[in-house]
Amino acid sequence: MKTIKTDIAVIGGGPAGLAAALAAKEQGAALVTILERNEELGGILQQCIHHGFGLHRYSQELTGPEYAQRFIDEVETSDIDVHLETMVLEITQDRVVYAMNAKDGMMRIEAGAVVLGMGCRERTRGALRIPGHRPAGVLTAGAAQRFVNIDGYIPGKEAVILGSGDIGLIMARRFTLEGAQVNAVVEIMPYAAGLTRNVVQCLDDFGIPLKLRSTVVHIHGQERLEGVTIAEVDDSWNPVAGTEQYVPCDTLLLSVGLIPENELSLQAGVEMDAVTGGPLVDHRMMTTVAGVFACGNVLHVHDVVDYVSEEAEVAGSAASAWLQSEKTQVPDVTVKAGEGVRYVLPQSIDSRGEAKLFLRVTQPQENVVLDIGGLFQLKQRVVRPSEMIQVKLSRKILEKLDSNAITISVAQEVKAVG
Amino acid sequence: MDKAFYVCTICPLSCEVQLEIEPDTKEIRKISHNRCPKGKDYAIKEFTSPERTLTTTVAIEGGIHPLIPVRTDRPIPKPLMHDIMRVSAQVRVKSPIKMGDIVVENVLDTGANIIASRNM
Numbered sequence: 001m002k003t004i005k006t007d008i009a010v011i012g013g014g015p016a017g018l019a020a021a022l023a024a025k026e027q028g029a030a031l032v033t034i035l036e037r038n039e040e041l042g043g044i045l046q047q048c049i050h051h052g053f054g055l056h057r058y059s060q061e062l063t064g065p066e067y068a069q070r071f072i073d074e075v076e077t078s079d080i081d082v083h084l085e086t087m088v089l090e091i092t093q094d095r096v097v098y099a100m101n102a103k104d105g106m107m108r109i110e111a112g113a114v115v116l117g118m119g120c121r122e123r124t125r126g127a128l129r130i131p132g133h134r135p136a137g138v139l140t141a142g143a144a145q146r147f148v149n150i151d152g153y154i155p156g157k158e159a160v161i162l163g164s165g166d167i168g169l170i171m172a173r174r175f176t177l178e179g180a181q182v183n184a185v186v187e188i189m190p191y192a193a194g195l196t197r198n199v200v201q202c203l204d205d206f207g208i209p210l211k212l213r214s215t216v217v218h219i220h221g222q223e224r225l226e227g228v229t230i231a232e233v234d235d236s237w238n239p240v241a242g243t244e245q246y247v248p249c250d251t252l253l254l255s256v257g258l259i260p261e262n263e264l265s266l267q268a269g270v271e272m273d274a275v276t277g278g279p280l281v282d283h284r285m286m287t288t289v290a291g292v293f294a295c296g297n298v299l300h301v302h303d304v305v306d307y308v309s310e311e312a313e314v315a316g317s318a319a320s321a322w323l324q325s326e327k328t329q330v331p332d333v334t335v336k337a338g339e340g341v342r343y344v345l346p347q348s349i350d351s352r353g354e355a356k357l358f359l360r361v362t363q364p365q366e367n368v369v370l371d372i373g374g375l376f377q378l379k380q381r382v383v384r385p386s387e388m389i390q391v392k393l394s395r396k397i398l399e400k401l402d403s404n405a406i407t408i409s410v411a412q413e414v415k416a417v418g
Numbered sequence: 419m420d421k422a423f424y425v426c427t428i429c430p431l432s433c434e435v436q437l438e439i440e441p442d443t444k445e446i447r448k449i450s451h452n453r454c455p456k457g458k459d460y461a462i463k464e465f466t467s468p469e470r471t472l473t474t475t476v477a478i479e480g481g482i483h484p485l486i487p488v489r490t491d492r493p494i495p496k497p498l499m500h501d502i503m504r505v506s507a508q509v510r511v512k513s514p515i516k517m518g519d520i521v522v523e524n525v526l527d528t529g530a531n532i533i534a535s536r537n538m
Protein backbone atom coordinates (compact mmCIF):
# COMPACT_ATOMS: atom_id res chain seq x y z
CA MET A 1 0.00 0.00 0.00
CA LYS A 2 1.23 3.47 -0.88
CA THR A 3 1.98 5.50 2.24
CA ILE A 4 1.86 9.30 2.27
CA LYS A 5 2.91 11.51 5.16
CA THR A 6 1.25 14.89 5.42
CA ASP A 7 0.77 17.62 8.01
CA ILE A 8 -2.88 18.36 7.33
CA ALA A 9 -5.25 16.01 5.53
CA VAL A 10 -8.39 17.81 4.37
CA ILE A 11 -11.32 15.51 3.62
CA GLY A 12 -13.37 17.08 0.83
CA GLY A 13 -12.52 19.74 -1.77
CA GLY A 14 -15.72 21.79 -1.53
CA PRO A 15 -15.94 25.32 -0.11
CA ALA A 16 -15.05 24.11 3.41
CA GLY A 17 -12.08 21.99 2.38
CA LEU A 18 -10.67 24.63 0.02
CA ALA A 19 -10.76 27.41 2.61
CA ALA A 20 -9.43 25.14 5.37
CA ALA A 21 -6.51 23.95 3.22
CA LEU A 22 -5.54 27.50 2.26
CA ALA A 23 -5.76 28.71 5.86
CA ALA A 24 -3.67 25.78 7.10
CA LYS A 25 -1.04 26.63 4.51
CA GLU A 26 -1.07 30.27 5.51
CA GLN A 27 -0.67 29.33 9.17
CA GLY A 28 2.55 27.55 8.26
CA ALA A 29 1.67 23.93 7.57
CA ALA A 30 4.27 22.60 5.14
CA LEU A 31 2.32 19.70 3.66
CA VAL A 32 -1.41 20.03 3.05
CA THR A 33 -3.36 17.32 1.22
CA ILE A 34 -6.91 17.60 -0.12
CA LEU A 35 -8.80 14.36 -0.77
CA GLU A 36 -11.82 14.84 -3.04
CA ARG A 37 -14.09 12.12 -4.40
CA ASN A 38 -15.40 14.19 -7.33
CA GLU A 39 -13.55 14.73 -10.63
CA GLU A 40 -12.88 18.38 -9.80
CA LEU A 41 -12.65 20.80 -6.87
CA GLY A 42 -15.44 23.16 -5.82
CA GLY A 43 -17.97 20.73 -4.41
CA ILE A 44 -21.64 21.54 -4.70
CA LEU A 45 -20.84 25.15 -5.71
CA GLN A 46 -20.10 23.93 -9.25
CA GLN A 47 -23.74 23.03 -9.79
CA CYS A 48 -25.13 26.11 -8.00
CA ILE A 49 -24.92 28.25 -11.13
CA HIS A 50 -27.30 30.93 -9.79
CA HIS A 51 -25.93 34.11 -8.26
CA GLY A 52 -26.11 35.34 -4.69
CA PHE A 53 -22.90 33.92 -3.24
CA GLY A 54 -20.20 36.03 -1.66
CA LEU A 55 -22.26 38.99 -0.49
CA HIS A 56 -20.71 38.96 2.99
CA ARG A 57 -17.19 38.07 1.94
CA TYR A 58 -16.73 40.00 -1.29
CA SER A 59 -19.64 42.48 -1.15
CA GLN A 60 -20.78 41.30 -4.55
CA GLU A 61 -23.05 38.63 -5.86
CA LEU A 62 -21.17 35.79 -7.45
CA THR A 63 -22.45 32.56 -8.92
CA GLY A 64 -21.45 29.33 -7.17
CA PRO A 65 -18.78 28.45 -9.77
CA GLU A 66 -17.34 31.98 -9.58
CA TYR A 67 -17.11 31.76 -5.80
CA ALA A 68 -15.41 28.37 -6.07
CA GLN A 69 -13.04 29.50 -8.83
CA ARG A 70 -11.46 32.12 -6.56
CA PHE A 71 -10.46 29.44 -4.06
CA ILE A 72 -9.51 26.89 -6.73
CA ASP A 73 -7.18 29.42 -8.39
CA GLU A 74 -5.47 29.99 -5.05
CA VAL A 75 -5.13 26.29 -4.35
CA GLU A 76 -3.73 25.69 -7.84
CA THR A 77 -1.03 28.33 -7.41
CA SER A 78 -0.09 26.94 -3.98
CA ASP A 79 1.74 23.68 -3.34
CA ILE A 80 -1.30 22.04 -1.77
CA ASP A 81 -1.45 18.42 -2.85
CA VAL A 82 -4.82 17.60 -4.45
CA HIS A 83 -6.09 14.06 -5.00
CA LEU A 84 -9.23 13.97 -7.16
CA GLU A 85 -11.58 11.03 -7.72
CA THR A 86 -10.29 9.76 -4.42
CA MET A 87 -12.62 8.10 -1.96
CA VAL A 88 -11.78 8.25 1.72
CA LEU A 89 -12.74 4.96 3.33
CA GLU A 90 -11.71 5.38 6.90
CA ILE A 91 -10.19 7.80 9.37
CA THR A 92 -8.70 6.41 12.55
CA GLN A 93 -8.47 8.03 15.96
CA ASP A 94 -4.73 8.49 15.56
CA ARG A 95 -5.29 10.35 12.28
CA VAL A 96 -4.46 7.76 9.70
CA VAL A 97 -6.63 8.20 6.61
CA TYR A 98 -7.31 5.28 4.28
CA ALA A 99 -8.31 6.36 0.78
CA MET A 100 -8.34 4.89 -2.70
CA ASN A 101 -8.46 5.91 -6.32
CA ALA A 102 -7.99 4.22 -9.69
CA LYS A 103 -4.42 5.49 -10.14
CA ASP A 104 -2.83 4.86 -6.75
CA GLY A 105 -5.03 2.07 -5.47
CA MET A 106 -5.24 1.96 -1.68
CA MET A 107 -3.39 4.72 0.15
CA ARG A 108 -2.44 5.10 3.78
CA ILE A 109 -2.17 8.77 4.64
CA GLU A 110 -0.50 9.54 7.96
CA ALA A 111 -1.65 13.02 8.91
CA GLY A 112 -0.57 15.31 11.70
CA ALA A 113 -4.08 16.76 11.84
CA VAL A 114 -7.27 16.04 9.91
CA VAL A 115 -9.89 18.58 8.81
CA LEU A 116 -13.31 17.11 8.06
CA GLY A 117 -15.09 18.93 5.22
CA MET A 118 -17.36 16.27 3.73
CA GLY A 119 -20.41 18.49 3.50
CA CYS A 120 -23.93 17.17 3.62
CA ARG A 121 -26.39 15.18 1.56
CA GLU A 122 -30.06 15.58 0.82
CA ARG A 123 -32.88 13.97 2.68
CA THR A 124 -34.57 11.49 0.34
CA ARG A 125 -38.04 10.10 -0.15
CA GLY A 126 -37.24 7.23 2.20
CA ALA A 127 -36.83 9.70 5.04
CA LEU A 128 -40.29 11.14 4.35
CA ARG A 129 -42.23 7.91 3.97
CA ILE A 130 -44.70 9.19 1.37
CA PRO A 131 -47.18 6.43 0.49
CA GLY A 132 -47.54 5.22 -3.08
CA HIS A 133 -45.62 3.35 -5.74
CA ARG A 134 -41.96 3.80 -6.52
CA PRO A 135 -42.01 5.13 -10.07
CA ALA A 136 -39.12 6.87 -11.82
CA GLY A 137 -39.27 10.65 -11.61
CA VAL A 138 -38.98 11.15 -7.86
CA LEU A 139 -35.60 12.70 -7.08
CA THR A 140 -33.93 15.20 -4.81
CA ALA A 141 -33.68 18.80 -5.97
CA GLY A 142 -29.89 18.71 -5.79
CA ALA A 143 -29.70 15.60 -7.97
CA ALA A 144 -31.92 17.35 -10.51
CA GLN A 145 -29.67 20.40 -10.27
CA ARG A 146 -26.66 18.26 -11.16
CA PHE A 147 -28.51 16.73 -14.15
CA VAL A 148 -29.67 20.09 -15.51
CA ASN A 149 -26.65 22.30 -14.82
CA ILE A 150 -23.72 19.94 -15.27
CA ASP A 151 -24.82 16.96 -17.32
CA GLY A 152 -27.24 18.87 -19.58
CA TYR A 153 -30.23 16.65 -19.04
CA ILE A 154 -33.68 17.76 -17.89
CA PRO A 155 -35.26 14.96 -15.84
CA GLY A 156 -38.89 15.82 -16.70
CA LYS A 157 -41.38 18.11 -18.41
CA GLU A 158 -43.86 18.82 -15.65
CA ALA A 159 -42.74 19.06 -12.04
CA VAL A 160 -44.02 19.45 -8.51
CA ILE A 161 -41.52 20.47 -5.85
CA LEU A 162 -41.93 19.32 -2.27
CA GLY A 163 -40.26 21.65 0.19
CA SER A 164 -39.49 25.33 -0.22
CA GLY A 165 -35.84 25.25 0.72
CA ASP A 166 -33.58 27.39 -1.41
CA ILE A 167 -32.48 24.54 -3.69
CA GLY A 168 -36.14 23.71 -4.40
CA LEU A 169 -36.97 27.32 -5.23
CA ILE A 170 -33.87 27.70 -7.40
CA MET A 171 -34.77 24.51 -9.28
CA ALA A 172 -38.32 25.78 -9.88
CA ARG A 173 -36.80 28.69 -11.79
CA ARG A 174 -34.24 26.51 -13.55
CA PHE A 175 -36.89 24.06 -14.80
CA THR A 176 -39.07 26.93 -16.00
CA LEU A 177 -36.24 28.70 -17.83
CA GLU A 178 -35.27 25.43 -19.50
CA GLY A 179 -38.79 25.01 -20.83
CA ALA A 180 -40.31 22.60 -18.31
CA GLN A 181 -43.39 23.45 -16.32
CA VAL A 182 -43.55 23.66 -12.53
CA ASN A 183 -47.10 23.13 -11.28
CA ALA A 184 -46.57 23.86 -7.61
CA VAL A 185 -44.12 24.16 -4.76
CA VAL A 186 -45.57 22.49 -1.66
CA GLU A 187 -44.42 23.47 1.85
CA ILE A 188 -45.65 21.95 5.10
CA MET A 189 -44.78 24.99 7.23
CA PRO A 190 -46.86 28.19 7.22
CA TYR A 191 -43.91 30.08 5.71
CA ALA A 192 -41.33 29.42 2.99
CA ALA A 193 -38.14 27.72 4.14
CA GLY A 194 -35.93 29.57 1.65
CA LEU A 195 -35.01 33.22 1.32
CA THR A 196 -37.74 35.70 0.43
CA ARG A 197 -35.66 36.82 -2.49
CA ASN A 198 -35.81 33.33 -3.91
CA VAL A 199 -39.58 33.14 -3.41
CA VAL A 200 -39.91 36.39 -5.37
CA GLN A 201 -37.35 35.73 -8.11
CA CYS A 202 -37.89 32.00 -8.56
CA LEU A 203 -41.64 31.56 -8.00
CA ASP A 204 -43.48 34.90 -8.23
CA ASP A 205 -41.55 35.94 -11.35
CA PHE A 206 -42.89 32.89 -13.17
CA GLY A 207 -46.30 32.65 -11.55
CA ILE A 208 -45.49 29.35 -9.80
CA PRO A 209 -47.90 28.75 -6.91
CA LEU A 210 -46.48 28.18 -3.41
CA LYS A 211 -48.83 26.01 -1.37
CA LEU A 212 -48.12 26.52 2.32
CA ARG A 213 -49.32 24.25 5.16
CA SER A 214 -49.58 21.46 2.59
CA THR A 215 -47.77 18.27 1.74
CA VAL A 216 -47.67 15.42 -0.76
CA VAL A 217 -49.77 12.54 0.58
CA HIS A 218 -49.64 10.14 -2.35
CA ILE A 219 -47.43 9.35 -5.31
CA HIS A 220 -49.18 8.01 -8.43
CA GLY A 221 -47.77 6.01 -11.34
CA GLN A 222 -46.25 2.56 -11.82
CA GLU A 223 -43.25 2.92 -14.14
CA ARG A 224 -43.10 6.69 -14.39
CA LEU A 225 -44.55 9.27 -12.02
CA GLU A 226 -47.98 10.44 -13.27
CA GLY A 227 -49.03 12.78 -10.52
CA VAL A 228 -49.17 13.47 -6.81
CA THR A 229 -51.97 14.10 -4.37
CA ILE A 230 -51.37 17.08 -2.16
CA ALA A 231 -53.36 18.00 0.94
CA GLU A 232 -53.41 20.68 3.58
CA VAL A 233 -52.12 19.82 7.04
CA ASP A 234 -53.47 20.70 10.49
CA ASP A 235 -51.51 22.05 13.46
CA SER A 236 -50.07 18.64 14.22
CA TRP A 237 -48.93 18.17 10.60
CA ASN A 238 -51.61 15.59 9.78
CA PRO A 239 -53.34 15.83 6.38
CA VAL A 240 -56.83 17.32 6.57
CA ALA A 241 -59.45 15.05 5.00
CA GLY A 242 -61.34 16.65 2.13
CA THR A 243 -58.49 18.99 1.10
CA GLU A 244 -56.83 16.47 -1.23
CA GLN A 245 -56.02 17.69 -4.69
CA TYR A 246 -54.51 15.74 -7.59
CA VAL A 247 -51.70 17.47 -9.44
CA PRO A 248 -50.36 15.82 -12.61
CA CYS A 249 -46.56 15.73 -12.98
CA ASP A 250 -43.83 13.46 -14.30
CA THR A 251 -41.24 14.72 -11.83
CA LEU A 252 -41.31 15.27 -8.08
CA LEU A 253 -38.36 17.16 -6.69
CA LEU A 254 -37.64 16.86 -3.00
CA SER A 255 -36.13 19.83 -1.22
CA VAL A 256 -36.78 18.72 2.31
CA GLY A 257 -33.59 19.21 4.20
CA LEU A 258 -29.93 18.36 4.34
CA ILE A 259 -28.07 15.93 6.57
CA PRO A 260 -24.40 16.37 7.50
CA GLU A 261 -22.41 13.45 6.09
CA ASN A 262 -20.62 12.05 9.10
CA GLU A 263 -19.97 8.35 8.54
CA LEU A 264 -16.22 8.97 8.52
CA SER A 265 -16.37 11.16 11.61
CA LEU A 266 -18.24 8.48 13.53
CA GLN A 267 -15.65 5.88 12.56
CA ALA A 268 -12.95 8.15 13.92
CA GLY A 269 -14.82 8.20 17.22
CA VAL A 270 -15.95 11.83 17.00
CA GLU A 271 -18.84 12.68 19.33
CA MET A 272 -21.96 14.11 17.67
CA ASP A 273 -24.49 16.79 18.54
CA ALA A 274 -27.99 15.34 18.21
CA VAL A 275 -29.46 18.68 17.07
CA THR A 276 -26.94 19.77 14.42
CA GLY A 277 -26.22 16.23 13.22
CA GLY A 278 -22.55 17.19 13.19
CA PRO A 279 -19.58 16.85 15.54
CA LEU A 280 -19.27 18.66 18.85
CA VAL A 281 -16.51 21.25 18.43
CA ASP A 282 -14.69 23.85 20.46
CA HIS A 283 -13.65 27.39 19.46
CA ARG A 284 -10.88 25.92 17.30
CA MET A 285 -13.43 23.74 15.48
CA MET A 286 -11.66 20.76 17.02
CA THR A 287 -13.87 17.75 17.60
CA THR A 288 -13.73 15.49 20.65
CA VAL A 289 -10.91 13.56 18.96
CA ALA A 290 -7.61 15.39 19.39
CA GLY A 291 -6.26 16.71 16.09
CA VAL A 292 -9.48 16.13 14.16
CA PHE A 293 -11.22 19.35 13.14
CA ALA A 294 -14.53 19.93 11.33
CA CYS A 295 -16.05 22.76 9.31
CA GLY A 296 -18.78 23.58 6.82
CA ASN A 297 -21.91 21.55 6.24
CA VAL A 298 -20.47 18.42 7.83
CA LEU A 299 -20.58 20.38 11.08
CA HIS A 300 -24.00 21.99 10.65
CA VAL A 301 -26.00 22.96 7.58
CA HIS A 302 -25.28 26.54 6.54
CA ASP A 303 -27.48 28.93 4.58
CA VAL A 304 -24.62 31.12 3.33
CA VAL A 305 -21.36 29.79 1.87
CA ASP A 306 -19.47 32.85 3.09
CA TYR A 307 -19.84 31.57 6.65
CA VAL A 308 -18.63 28.15 5.56
CA SER A 309 -15.42 29.71 4.29
CA GLU A 310 -14.99 31.71 7.48
CA GLU A 311 -15.55 28.70 9.71
CA ALA A 312 -13.22 26.59 7.57
CA GLU A 313 -10.48 29.19 7.89
CA VAL A 314 -10.76 28.93 11.67
CA ALA A 315 -10.54 25.13 11.44
CA GLY A 316 -7.65 25.14 8.97
CA SER A 317 -5.47 27.59 10.81
CA ALA A 318 -6.28 26.03 14.19
CA ALA A 319 -5.32 22.61 12.83
CA SER A 320 -2.01 24.00 11.71
CA ALA A 321 -1.44 25.82 15.02
CA TRP A 322 -2.34 22.69 16.99
CA LEU A 323 0.18 20.70 15.02
CA GLN A 324 2.92 23.19 15.78
CA SER A 325 2.05 23.31 19.46
CA GLU A 326 -0.48 20.91 20.87
CA LYS A 327 -0.79 23.22 23.84
CA THR A 328 -3.09 25.71 22.07
CA GLN A 329 -5.73 26.96 24.50
CA VAL A 330 -8.20 24.29 25.50
CA PRO A 331 -11.86 25.20 26.05
CA ASP A 332 -13.08 25.95 29.57
CA VAL A 333 -16.64 27.22 28.95
CA THR A 334 -19.62 25.24 27.68
CA VAL A 335 -22.05 27.00 25.34
CA LYS A 336 -25.71 26.00 25.54
CA ALA A 337 -28.87 26.70 23.56
CA GLY A 338 -31.57 28.18 25.78
CA GLU A 339 -35.18 29.24 25.20
CA GLY A 340 -35.98 29.87 21.53
CA VAL A 341 -32.56 28.73 20.31
CA ARG A 342 -32.25 25.51 18.34
CA TYR A 343 -28.49 25.21 18.57
CA VAL A 344 -25.30 27.15 19.16
CA LEU A 345 -21.86 26.37 17.80
CA PRO A 346 -19.16 25.88 18.93
CA GLN A 347 -20.36 23.93 21.95
CA SER A 348 -17.35 25.01 24.02
CA ILE A 349 -15.05 28.02 23.97
CA ASP A 350 -11.94 29.40 25.65
CA SER A 351 -12.74 32.27 28.02
CA ARG A 352 -9.18 33.60 27.79
CA GLY A 353 -9.58 34.46 24.13
CA GLU A 354 -12.34 35.78 21.94
CA ALA A 355 -15.04 33.69 20.36
CA LYS A 356 -17.54 33.73 17.56
CA LEU A 357 -20.82 31.89 18.00
CA PHE A 358 -23.12 30.62 15.25
CA LEU A 359 -26.72 29.98 16.20
CA ARG A 360 -30.19 29.27 14.86
CA VAL A 361 -33.53 30.15 16.44
CA THR A 362 -36.48 27.77 16.67
CA GLN A 363 -39.13 29.97 15.04
CA PRO A 364 -39.51 33.26 13.15
CA GLN A 365 -40.05 36.28 15.42
CA GLU A 366 -39.84 40.05 15.21
CA ASN A 367 -38.48 42.56 17.71
CA VAL A 368 -36.71 40.22 20.10
CA VAL A 369 -33.42 40.28 21.97
CA LEU A 370 -30.76 37.62 22.09
CA ASP A 371 -29.55 37.15 25.62
CA ILE A 372 -25.91 36.11 25.70
CA GLY A 373 -25.50 34.34 29.00
CA GLY A 374 -26.57 37.46 30.89
CA LEU A 375 -23.40 39.19 29.70
CA PHE A 376 -25.17 41.37 27.17
CA GLN A 377 -28.21 41.50 24.93
CA LEU A 378 -28.50 41.97 21.18
CA LYS A 379 -31.58 43.52 19.63
CA GLN A 380 -32.91 41.75 16.55
CA ARG A 381 -35.62 43.20 14.34
CA VAL A 382 -36.33 39.83 12.88
CA VAL A 383 -35.02 36.31 13.48
CA ARG A 384 -35.73 33.26 11.32
CA PRO A 385 -34.71 29.62 11.64
CA SER A 386 -33.42 29.73 8.06
CA GLU A 387 -30.96 32.53 8.77
CA MET A 388 -27.95 31.73 10.89
CA ILE A 389 -26.99 34.41 13.40
CA GLN A 390 -23.40 35.23 14.29
CA VAL A 391 -22.42 36.67 17.64
CA LYS A 392 -18.94 37.88 18.48
CA LEU A 393 -17.71 37.64 22.04
CA SER A 394 -14.77 39.93 22.63
CA ARG A 395 -12.00 39.18 25.08
CA LYS A 396 -13.29 42.00 27.29
CA ILE A 397 -16.78 40.52 27.46
CA LEU A 398 -15.49 37.06 28.20
CA GLU A 399 -13.36 38.41 31.04
CA LYS A 400 -16.60 39.32 32.80
CA LEU A 401 -17.79 35.73 32.68
CA ASP A 402 -17.71 34.12 36.12
CA SER A 403 -19.11 30.68 35.34
CA ASN A 404 -18.09 27.80 33.15
CA ALA A 405 -21.25 27.87 31.03
CA ILE A 406 -22.99 30.36 28.74
CA THR A 407 -26.61 30.01 27.69
CA ILE A 408 -27.93 31.85 24.64
CA SER A 409 -31.67 32.49 24.53
CA VAL A 410 -34.28 34.56 22.71
CA ALA A 411 -36.33 36.94 24.87
CA GLN A 412 -39.05 39.46 24.19
CA GLU A 413 -37.78 42.99 23.96
CA VAL A 414 -38.53 44.91 27.12
CA LYS A 415 -39.56 48.43 26.23
CA ALA A 416 -37.98 51.06 28.45
CA VAL A 417 -40.60 53.23 30.13
CA GLY A 418 -40.64 56.93 29.16
CA MET B 419 -57.31 53.13 -7.79
CA ASP B 420 -55.45 49.92 -8.72
CA LYS B 421 -53.18 48.25 -6.22
CA ALA B 422 -49.92 46.36 -6.72
CA PHE B 423 -47.87 44.53 -4.11
CA TYR B 424 -44.13 43.86 -4.11
CA VAL B 425 -42.32 41.93 -1.41
CA CYS B 426 -39.15 43.89 -0.78
CA THR B 427 -36.17 41.53 -0.93
CA ILE B 428 -33.52 43.96 0.28
CA CYS B 429 -33.50 42.86 3.92
CA PRO B 430 -34.94 39.94 5.93
CA LEU B 431 -37.95 41.96 7.13
CA SER B 432 -39.55 41.27 3.72
CA CYS B 433 -42.06 44.15 3.76
CA GLU B 434 -44.99 43.75 1.42
CA VAL B 435 -44.87 47.17 -0.17
CA GLN B 436 -48.17 48.42 -1.53
CA LEU B 437 -48.48 50.71 -4.54
CA GLU B 438 -51.65 52.58 -5.43
CA ILE B 439 -51.78 53.17 -9.15
CA GLU B 440 -53.89 55.43 -11.33
CA PRO B 441 -55.69 52.94 -13.65
CA ASP B 442 -55.48 55.05 -16.83
CA THR B 443 -52.13 56.80 -16.61
CA LYS B 444 -50.38 54.04 -14.59
CA GLU B 445 -48.96 56.72 -12.35
CA ILE B 446 -47.97 55.76 -8.81
CA ARG B 447 -50.09 57.73 -6.36
CA LYS B 448 -49.17 56.25 -3.04
CA ILE B 449 -46.56 53.89 -1.58
CA SER B 450 -47.09 52.25 1.80
CA HIS B 451 -46.22 49.29 4.07
CA ASN B 452 -42.47 49.76 3.54
CA ARG B 453 -40.65 49.97 6.84
CA CYS B 454 -37.78 51.96 5.37
CA PRO B 455 -37.13 54.20 2.34
CA LYS B 456 -35.27 51.46 0.45
CA GLY B 457 -38.55 49.60 0.03
CA LYS B 458 -40.00 52.56 -1.83
CA ASP B 459 -37.27 52.60 -4.48
CA TYR B 460 -37.44 48.82 -4.72
CA ALA B 461 -41.19 48.81 -5.38
CA ILE B 462 -40.98 51.64 -7.92
CA LYS B 463 -38.25 49.76 -9.79
CA GLU B 464 -40.23 46.51 -9.71
CA PHE B 465 -43.32 48.29 -11.02
CA THR B 466 -41.69 50.35 -13.75
CA SER B 467 -38.73 48.34 -15.07
CA PRO B 468 -37.86 45.19 -13.13
CA GLU B 469 -34.43 43.69 -13.86
CA ARG B 470 -32.85 40.33 -13.10
CA THR B 471 -29.43 38.76 -13.47
CA LEU B 472 -29.82 35.70 -15.68
CA THR B 473 -27.72 32.62 -14.99
CA THR B 474 -27.81 29.53 -17.19
CA THR B 475 -25.47 27.19 -19.09
CA VAL B 476 -24.19 26.92 -22.67
CA ALA B 477 -22.80 23.92 -24.51
CA ILE B 478 -19.03 23.51 -24.51
CA GLU B 479 -16.80 21.26 -26.58
CA GLY B 480 -13.73 19.67 -25.06
CA GLY B 481 -14.58 20.56 -21.46
CA ILE B 482 -14.70 18.33 -18.41
CA HIS B 483 -18.53 18.59 -18.66
CA PRO B 484 -20.85 19.10 -21.68
CA LEU B 485 -22.01 22.47 -20.29
CA ILE B 486 -20.35 25.54 -18.87
CA PRO B 487 -22.23 27.87 -16.48
CA VAL B 488 -22.72 31.46 -17.69
CA ARG B 489 -24.34 34.67 -16.45
CA THR B 490 -25.27 38.11 -17.67
CA ASP B 491 -22.65 40.58 -16.46
CA ARG B 492 -25.38 43.01 -15.41
CA PRO B 493 -29.11 42.72 -14.75
CA ILE B 494 -31.32 42.50 -17.83
CA PRO B 495 -35.00 43.51 -18.20
CA LYS B 496 -37.11 40.82 -16.56
CA PRO B 497 -39.46 40.32 -19.55
CA LEU B 498 -36.45 39.38 -21.73
CA MET B 499 -35.39 36.37 -19.65
CA HIS B 500 -37.01 33.79 -21.90
CA ASP B 501 -35.76 35.46 -25.09
CA ILE B 502 -32.20 35.48 -23.79
CA MET B 503 -32.59 31.80 -22.87
CA ARG B 504 -33.42 31.12 -26.52
CA VAL B 505 -30.22 32.88 -27.57
CA SER B 506 -28.01 31.05 -25.07
CA ALA B 507 -29.53 27.71 -26.10
CA GLN B 508 -27.94 28.18 -29.56
CA VAL B 509 -24.48 29.02 -28.25
CA ARG B 510 -21.61 26.49 -28.46
CA VAL B 511 -18.17 27.35 -27.17
CA LYS B 512 -14.84 25.53 -27.27
CA SER B 513 -12.62 24.77 -24.32
CA PRO B 514 -10.47 26.40 -22.95
CA ILE B 515 -12.66 29.18 -21.59
CA LYS B 516 -11.71 31.42 -18.70
CA MET B 517 -14.05 32.79 -16.06
CA GLY B 518 -15.27 36.19 -17.28
CA ASP B 519 -14.75 35.44 -20.99
CA ILE B 520 -17.54 36.93 -23.09
CA VAL B 521 -19.70 34.24 -24.65
CA VAL B 522 -22.36 36.53 -26.20
CA GLU B 523 -21.72 40.23 -26.60
CA ASN B 524 -24.50 42.75 -25.93
CA VAL B 525 -27.18 40.09 -25.89
CA LEU B 526 -30.41 41.29 -27.61
CA ASP B 527 -29.12 44.85 -27.41
CA THR B 528 -29.55 44.96 -23.67
CA GLY B 529 -26.03 46.25 -23.10
CA ALA B 530 -25.33 43.10 -21.08
CA ASN B 531 -22.81 40.44 -22.10
CA ILE B 532 -23.17 36.78 -21.33
CA ILE B 533 -19.95 35.72 -19.60
CA ALA B 534 -18.51 32.41 -18.39
CA SER B 535 -18.84 31.71 -14.65
CA ARG B 536 -15.79 29.43 -14.43
CA ASN B 537 -12.71 28.13 -16.19
CA MET B 538 -13.23 25.05 -18.31
Ligand code: SF4
Pocket residue numbers: 426427428429430431432433452453454455456457458460
Ligand atom coordinates in the same frame (compact mmCIF):
# COMPACT_ATOMS: atom_id res chain seq x y z
S1 SF4 C 1 -38.68 48.09 2.94
FE1 SF4 C 1 -36.82 48.39 4.12
S2 SF4 C 1 -37.25 47.28 6.00
FE2 SF4 C 1 -38.74 46.55 4.54
S3 SF4 C 1 -37.79 44.74 3.57
FE3 SF4 C 1 -37.25 46.50 2.30
S4 SF4 C 1 -35.26 47.14 3.06
FE4 SF4 C 1 -36.17 45.84 4.65
